[in-house]
Structures are given as C-alpha cells and as structure tokens.
Amino acid sequence: MSTLTIYNTLTRDKEAFEPIKPGFVSIYVCGPTVYGDPHLGHAKSYVSFDVVVRYLRYLGFKVRYVQNITDVGHLTDDADEGEDKLAKQSRIERLEPMEVADKYTWSYFDAMDRLNVKRPDIAPRATGHIPEQIEMIEELIRRGHAYESNGNVYFDVHSFEEYGKLSGRSTEDAESGTRVETASDKRNPEDFALWKKADPEHIMKWRSPWGVGYPGWHIECSAMSTRYLGHTIDIHGGGLENQFPHHESEIAQCEAAHDEPFVRYWMHNNMVTLNGQKMGKSLGNAISLPQFFEGDHDLLTRKWPADVIRFFLLQSHYRSTTDFSEEALTAAETGLKNLHQIFRQIEQAEPGNGNSFDVPAFVDQIKACLNDDFNTAKAIGLFFENLRDVRKQINSGEPPSNVDELAGELKKLADDVLGIWPVDDAEGDEQDQQRLHHAIELLLEIRQSARSNRDFATADRIRDRLAEVDIKIEDSPEGTTYRIADKSYQYSSTT
Numbered sequence: 001m002s003t004l005t006i007y008n009t010l011t012r013d014k015e016a017f018e019p020i021k022p023g024f025v026s027i028y029v030c031g032p033t034v035y036g037d038p039h040l041g042h043a044k045s046y047v048s049f050d051v052v053v054r055y056l057r058y059l060g061f062k063v064r065y066v067q068n069i070t071d072v073g074h075l076t077d078d079a080d081e082g083e084d085k086l087a088k089q090s091r092i093e094r095l096e097p098m099e100v101a102d103k104y105t106w107s108y109f110d111a112m113d114r115l116n117v118k119r120p121d122i123a124p125r126a127t128g129h130i131p132e133q134i135e136m137i138e139e140l141i142r143r144g145h146a147y148e149s150n151g152n153v154y155f156d157v158h159s160f161e162e163y164g165k166l167s168g169r170s171t172e173d174a175e176s177g178t179r180v181e182t183a184s185d186k187r188n189p190e191d192f193a194l195w196k197k198a199d200p201e202h203i204m205k206w207r208s209p210w211g212v213g214y215p216g217w218h219i220e221c222s223a224m225s226t227r228y229l230g231h232t233i234d235i236h237g238g239g240l241e242n243q244f245p246h247h248e249s250e251i252a253q254c255e256a257a258h259d260e261p262f263v264r265y266w267m268h269n270n271m272v273t274l275n276g277q278k279m280g281k282s283l284g285n286a287i288s289l290p291q292f293f294e295g296d297h298d299l300l301t302r303k304w305p306a307d308v309i310r311f312f313l314l315q316s317h318y319r320s321t322t323d324f325s326e327e328a329l330t331a332a333e334t335g336l337k338n339l340h341q342i343f344r345q346i347e348q349a350e351p352g353n354g355n356s357f358d359v360p361a362f363v364d365q366i367k368a369c370l371n372d373d374f375n376t377a378k379a380i381g382l383f384f385e386n387l388r389d390v391r392k393q394i395n396s397g398e399p400p401s402n403v404d405e406l407a408g409e410l411k412k413l414a415d416d417v418l419g420i421w422p423v424d425d426a427e428g429d430e431q432d433q434q435r436l437h438h439a440i441e442l443l444l445e446i447r448q449s450a451r452s453n454r455d456f457a458t459a460d461r462i463r464d465r466l467a468e469v470d471i472k473i474e475d476s477p478e479g480t481t482y483r484i485a486d487k488s489y490q491y492s493s494t495t
Contacts, residue, residue, distance in 0.1 A: 002371045004059065006235070007319060009243065009266040010166055014373055017265065019234045025061045026229040027053065030221060030238035030246070031123065033070040034104035035089040037288035038111045040309070040324060041239070041272045041279050047310055048269045048318035048374075049237050050117040054417045055370050066228045067120035068221060069108075071101040071127050072204050072214055084214070087203055097204050101125075111289040114306035116419040124224045126215065130206050132223040133215045136257055137194045137208075145256040149185035151197030151211040157190045160252045166266060167244035192249055194219045218249035226254065236263040240270050241278075269318045274299075279324065287324075304329055311336040311420055314376040335384075340422040342387045343414060345394050347407045352399035357406050362386050366413050376418060383414070437489065440471060440482055444491045447473075448480070 004017040019025045029049045032042055046067075053065050071086060090097040109119070126133075137153055140146035145159045157163050193216040198205035205212050225233060231254070238247060247266065254262040271278045279286050287297045295303035312332035316322045365386070369379040390406065393399055400406065415421030443462050450458040463473045472483040480491040 002368045004371045005373055006265050006267060007373045008264075009268050010263070015265070019061070020232060020264065023060070023062060025056050025063045025235065026233040027056075027063060027065050027235040027237065028221070028225040028229055028233055029065070029067045029120075029236070030242055031067040031069050031120075032104075032108050033085055034101050034108060035085040036104055037290050038104075038108045039279065039286035039288050040292070041286065042108070043111070043115055043289060043309060044272045044313050044318075044322055045237075045239050045269045046112055046117050047115060047313045049267075051314070051318075051370075051376055051418060052235070052237070052267070052374055053118065054419065055374065058412065058417050064122070064229065065120045066122045066124065066225065068224050069101075069105055069123055069125045070217070070220060071098070071105075071125050072220075084202075084204060090203070098127075101127075107290065111293075111306075114293065115289075115310050116307065122228050124228065126220040126224070127204075129220070129224050129227060130215065132227050133219050134195075134208050136219060136223050136226070136253065137215075139257045140194065140253065143256060145252075146194055147187065148210050149187075151213060152185060152193060153195035153210055154186055154191040155194055155249065155252060155256075156187060157192070157252070158188060160256050162255070163252050164248065166248050166251055169244055169248070192216065192218060192245060194253075218246055219253060221246070222250050222253040222257075225250075226258075231258040231260045231262070233263055235265045235267060237267040237269070240268045243268055267318075270321045272322045272324055274324050276323070299326075301326060305333075307420065307423075308333045308336055311380075314418060314420065315380060317373075317375055317377050319373070320377075336420065339380075339383060339420070342383075342391050343410065343422055345391055346387070346403060346410060349394045349399040349403045349407075351401050351403050352393075352397070354393040354396075354398035354400045356402045357390055357400040359402060359406050359409055362406070363409050363413070370417070379413075379418070380420075436484075440466070441491060444473070444480060444482065 005014045006017050007014050027049075029046075032038060053063055056063050072084065084097075086097045086100050090100045093100060095103070112119070137146060140155065141148065141153070144156075146153055146155050195208060195210055195215055196213050197211055198213045202214070205214050225236070236247070236250075247268075251262050254260075273279060274285055277285065287299060289309075291297040291300065292304045292309060293306065295301070308329060312329055313322060315332060315335075362382075365382050366379050369375045369382060372378075387410075390400060390403070394403070411421060443466065447459045447462040450456070450462070466473060466482070470484070474481050474483065474488075481488045482491060483489075
C-alpha cells in the first residue's frame with residue numbers, strides 16, 4: 001500500500017508525510033480577510049484543505065486544524081502601505097470595523113457550510129491576539145531581528161540569512177518588486193512592518209511599548225499559529241499568492257524568534273481564473289459565493305448549487321489552475337448527478353447473485369490517488385471508471401453479492417473524505433416546487449384562454465390530465481384553485 005506524499009513548496013518536491021508527533025497532525029491554513037463576501041478563489045482554497053484534513057482523519061490521525069480570521073492589519077497594497085482593508089470597507093458601508101468583520105465572518109462561514117467544508121477546530125481572530133503579537137515583536141527586537149523607528153517596528157530582513165527560501169526570491173528581488181514608495185524610516189527597503197504607528201484618525205489601534213498602533217499582517221499568523229500549535233507545525237497551507245511576501249515573512253519571524261524550524265510541509269493551492277486572469281476582489285472580477293448561490297451576477301445565467309461548485313473544484317488538482325466558466329459548471333453538474341445516481345443505486349441495492357466486487361482493490365486505488373498529494377481529480381475519475389459495471393449489474397437484476405460492503409466503503413470515501421455524497425437538498429426541492437407551480441399555472445392560463453374561446457374540450461382535457469397526476473382543479477365564482485395533496489393554491493389570472 002502506498003504512503004501519503006505531499007508536495008512541499010519549501011523543498012519543491014513530493015515527500016513522504018511523517019508528522020512530528022506520531023498519530024497527531026497540526027495544520028494551519030491562512031483564513032480570509034473579512035472585508036467582503038467570500039468568492040470562488042476562497043472556495044478553491046478551503047475546499048482543497050478541507051479534503052486534506054478529512055483524509056488525514058480518515059487515515060486515523062488526530063488533527064488540530066487552525067484557520068485564522070484576519071480582521072486588522074491587512075493593508076490595501078498587501079504590504080506595508082495603504083489603508084487597512086477593514087477600515088476602508090467600514091467607511092464605505094458606514095459601519096464600525098468590527099461590524100464589518102462580523103458581517104463578513106458569518107458570510108464566510110455560511111458559504112463554507114453550504115460547500116460542506118468542515119469548520120476548523122480553532123478560528124482565532126487577529127484582534128483577539130494582540131498581546132501575543134506584541135510579545136513576539138518584543139522577542140524579535142531583543143534578538144536583534146527587529147527595530148523600532150518613529151513608533152513603527154520593522155523586521156530586519158538582512159538579519160535572517162534564509163529569507164527567500166520558500167519563494168526563491170532574494171532580498172534584492174523584494175526590493176526591486178516593491179510597489180510603493182519605501183517608508184523613509186526603514187533601514188532597508190525590503191524590511192517589513194511588524195507594528196504600525198496609528199494616525200490620530202485611525203480607528204483600529206492598541207497601546208504598545210512603541211506607542212499606539214496596530215499589528216502588521218504577517219505577525220498575526222505567526223503569533224496565532226505559535227499560540228495554538230507550537231513553534232514547529234506539520235502543515236501550513238494557503239493560496240499560492242500568499243507565498244510571498246506573507247508566508248516568507250512568517251518563516252522569518254518564527255524561526256528568528258524561536259531558533260526552530262517553523263513548518264515541515266508547506267502546501268499552496270493554485271488560483272481560480274476567468275479567461276486566464278486570476279479571480280479576486282482586488283482585481284474587481286470576483287464572483288462572490290452568495291452571488292453563485294443566488295445567480296446574482298452579470299456572468300451568471302442561473303443559481304448554482306453549492307455541491308456542484310465543490311465537485312467542480314475537486315475535479316482539478318489543488319496545485320492546478322481552475323478556469324471558471326458556466327459551461328464547466330454545467331459539465332460538473334451533469335457528472336455529479338450521474339455519480340449521485342450510482343451512489344444511490346449501490347446504497348439501496350440488496351446483495352444479489354452477481355459477481356462480487358473487489359472492494360479492497362477499489363479502496364486501495366482511491367487511497368493511492370489521495371496518497372499522491374491529494375489527487376482528488378484522479379480519485380473522482382476512478383469512481384466513474386470502477387462503478388459503471390456495478391450499476392450495470394444492479395440494472396440487470398444481479399447486484400454484486402457484496403454490494404453492501406461496497407456501499408459502506410464508498411460512503412466513507414465519497415462522504416467522509418471528499419464530501420460529495422448525495423444529501424437531501426432542501427434548496428433543490430424548493431426550486432422543483434417552484435418549477436411545478438410555474439408549469440401548472442401555465443396550463444391553467446391556456447385552459448382559461450380555451451374557456452374564454454368556448455373551447456371546452458381543450459379546457460376539460462387539461463383538467464382531466466392534471467387529475468391523472470393528482471392535481472385537482474376547482475372552479476368557483478371566486479376564481480380557480482388547484483390542489484396538490486392536501487394543499488390548495490389560488491390561481492391568479494394574468495389575463
């Protein structure tokens with residue numbers, strides 16, 4: 001049986017996974033900055049790492065999964081300049097910053113719940129861990145890796161020789177890639193902020209040894225991961241766009257402060273694109289998840305169920321780019337419906353006289369895919385490839401003799417690990433009901449027109465055909481009603 005291997009961004013190679021503590025896995029994934037609704041790029045990242053956590057637990061590991069909420073310090077240029085993203089949004093919406101944070105934190109969790117993404121074990125907020133961040137900054141200053149300047153505190157990149165080992169970018173690259181004018185109080189252009197001095201009008205600020213201010217973006221994750229997972233953690237994940245400068249700076253802060261390796265396995269998911277361009281709020285081309293669920297966007301022609309979006313994302317490897325189109329979502333919807341039909345047939349079938357299915361070999365095949373750096377796309381392909389013949393056996397009246405064993409293992413893999421098992425869809429049921437009422441009222445409109453034209457034969461035929469499917473039409477001086485089961489509905493004429 002194959003062993004779990006993970007592509008480690010730090011070493012640029014696949015490595016056999018061995019946790020620090022046998023049987024226990026610590027994992028930290030950078031969470032959202034909560035200044036807007038989550039979008040498809042967020043879904044790609046958190047669905048991907050949801051499968052990572054689910055599979056580790058399936059393998060028998062005890063997992064502590066920490067995913068932060070950034071509610072302060074993430075500036076508009078993603079570096080050390082600009083305005084705090086939450087403060088800017090609070091001004092636009094005329095709300096307190098914490099109102100904005102709460103509003104979009106719950107929007108995020110609601111969307112993740114609908115996508116069947118399990119909640120992290122701990123979801124710390126940056127604003128709730130200011131003391132830990134100040135303590136870590138003090139330690140970096142004491143060790144000579146940081147310095148205070150006019151109420152700001154910066155990390156001295158030149159004091160950490162391995163800066164750039166994750167991204168492959170040197171300090172010279174960082175300097176040449178600076179997108180804003182370098183702050184005059186930095187020793188080196190590439191140094192990054194650990195603490196920022198707050199202007200008098202700045203809303204989100206705290207007292208510190210260096211004056212009133214707020215933390216930098218990078219120190220937050222370092223402090224929170226250390227607080228809940230220790231100095232060295234097994235897996236750190238996040239989007240590829242966070243590799244530099246965010247994750248690079250996390251490494252520098254933690255290893256400079258603790259003299260211990262920060263992360264054993266770095267994992268980065270690739271982006272979602274639209275016509276080859278990254279989708280993101282900062283680029284103005286993102287479609288939010290609530291817009292997908294409601295079909296409320298110029299690029300969308302309909303509502304999209306959350307399970308289809310999840311399946312669409314899992315059909316590509318987490319390290320591959322996922323290009324969005326409604327055509328791709330339609331194909332995913334068709335594939336998921338077919339797969340759900342197979343799952344249901346297998347789950348409902350009774351053991352028969354057909355040839356037994358090699359369940360252990362099938363399970364090993366799926367696990368081999370997931371052990372190969374969580375290759376969900378290949379695993380899903382194997383579901384279709386292996387289960388078509390089982391469906392044929394069931395349809396022929398000769399289910400496999402061990403179909404119940406297959407159903408049990410299948411549910412573990414498709415439900416517990418991939419999260420794509422069919423469930424009762426209240427939203428889908430509601431949409432079906434709306435379509436039914438629309439169709440009935442269209443027939444009643446045709447019937448009313450026929451009666452107005454004294455075409456009673458057509459009117460009666462519509463009434464009788466509806467009665468055949470237990471939809472009863474009742475005419476009275478007050479108008480027409482139709483009854484489905486024990487409920488009556490009033491027909492409102494549009495003519």
